[in-house]
Amino acid sequence: MTDVSRLPGSAHHHWQWQLRAACRDxxxxRFYHPAGERGEDREERDAAAKRVCxxxxxxxxxxDHALRTREPYGVWGGLTEEERRALARRRVTAGASTGR
Known part of the structure; x- marks a missing residue:
């Protein structure tokens, strides 16, 4: 489940970027896999989503939105949930090594 405590709030300007999204309509x-989807089917769906992104x-x-809210599912910003988790881990590791 998305961590709603990290959502930017209801202010319109926080969500304005979505109006220009290529996936809007x-x-x-295309961006969320059905339960149990694996292998080639999932890879093809992810690839199609990433082409849009x-x-x-x-x-x-x-x-940025997906990372801030820890969006657990789907392709957001061109990355799958697994890719976003890996990126978040790398950022934490990099921050720890730089003292941030």
Whole structure:
């Protein structure tokens, strides 16, 4: 479940970036895998989602949102949930090694 305590709030300007998202009118099926999806089917769905993200003008904002809220599912900002978790771990490790 998304950590809603980290959501930026209801202020309109916090969500404005979503209006320019390349995925806005595509529906969630391309970005969230069905329960139990594995292997080639999942890889193909992820690749299709990442192609949409690749040309998105708000990809960085989307990824930032997913990382801040610890979005547990789907492709956000061009990264799968597993890729986002790995990125978050690397950031924590890098922060620890730099004293941040």
């Amino acid at each position: 595509l529906g969630p099926g 690749g040309g998105c003008p708000v990809r960085a904002a989307c990824l």
